Amino acid sequence: MNYLYKYYTPRNFDNIIMTSEENILTGLYFEKAFPFDEDDFIKNKPDIFKETISFLDLYFKGINPGFIPKFTLPHMSDFRKSVIEILLTIPYGKVMTYKEIASLIAKKRKIKTMSSQAVGGAVGANPISIIIPCHRVIGSNMCLTGYAGGIDNKYELLKLEGHAMAKFKMPKKGKFL
Numbered sequence: 001m002n003y004l005y006k007y008y009t010p011r012n013f014d015n016i017i018m019t020s021e022e023n024i025l026t027g028l029y030f031e032k033a034f035p036f037d038e039d040d041f042i043k044n045k046p047d048i049f050k051e052t053i054s055f056l057d058l059y060f061k062g063i064n065p066g067f068i069p070k071f072t073l074p075h076m077s078d079f080r081k082s083v084i085e086i087l088l089t090i091p092y093g094k095v096m097t098y099k100e101i102a103s104l105i106a107k108k109r110k111i112k113t114m115s116s117q118a119v120g121g122a123v124g125a126n127p128i129s130i131i132i133p134c135h136r137v138i139g140s141n142m143c144l145t146g147y148a149g150g151i152d153n154k155y156e157l158l159k160l161e162g163h164a165m166a167k168f169k170m171p172k173k174g175k176f177l
Contacts, residue, residue, distance in 0.1 A: 004041035005049045006031070010060050012156050014149070016130075023048045025071040028128045030149035052131075059130060062160055064092040071128050082108065083122035090136045093161045098123070099140045120146050130157065143169040 007016040017034045019027035023046050029035070051069045058065040073084060086104055090096050098116040101123075106114040126134040129149050135157040139145045147154035151171055159165050 002026075002041050003044045003046055003049070004038060005043065005045055005053075007053060007056055009056075011160070013060075013153055016056065018049055018052055020046055020048050021072070021074075022046065023070075025049075025052055025069050025128060025131075026074065028052065028131055030129065030153055032150060033129075033148045055131065060160070062162070068131055071131065073127065076125070079105075079118070080122040080125055083119055084126065084132055087123065087126065087132050087134055087137070090133050092133075093163070095136045095138050095158070095163070097138055097140045098146075101137065116140075124148055136161075138168065141169060142167060143171055145171050 001022060003020045003022075005018050007018060009015055014030040014032055017027070017029050017031055017038070018025065019029075019036070019041060025048050048069060055065045055067065055069055068088075073081060076084070082105055083101060086096075086101050098119045102114040102116045102119045105119070106112065123134045123137050124146055126132050126148075129135065135147060135149070135154045137146075144151055144154055144158070155165065155168075158168070
């Protein structure tokens with residue numbers, strides 16, 4: 001069974017839709033980036049959603065939850081999984097560049113270089129935002145780019161984690177709240 005639950009955010013964020021297969025989280029999307037038809041899911045609240053809500057409640061209070069709800073990443077290439085593994089190592093309140101991630105993957109694969117754009121594509125395909133912290137990935141020039149949930153949400157997430165936002169550059173297109 002595939003379940004869906006809508007989480008109403010307590011701050012300046014878009015609402016969040018979470019999905020699960022039985023009792024394993026399969027998706028956490030800002031509502032405007034939800035890629036599925038809500039009618040294809042059963043609206044229910046299995047235990048995994050309760051655990052995820054606990055995570056989000058702490059997170060949106062500006063507290064590092066200190067745990068990660070159980071999730072699965074179905075239908076994902078080995079490359080994308082390797083990017084997700086790196087994303088999971090980025091500590092709360094820290095950032096990493098696409099280029100740094102590309103360098104780590106190149107080193108792991110024992111190749112000379114890896115495309116930052118390929119990393120960007122993999123980061124953008126992350127189905128479990130916030131918990132898998134793709135919002136913590138920035139451009140090499142300190143620009144806040146590439147967030148499926150919207151640049152305004154990325155800005156607010158980093159701000160919530162305690163970043164001095166003046167150090168980041170605004171993307172050429174888009175605006176911040």
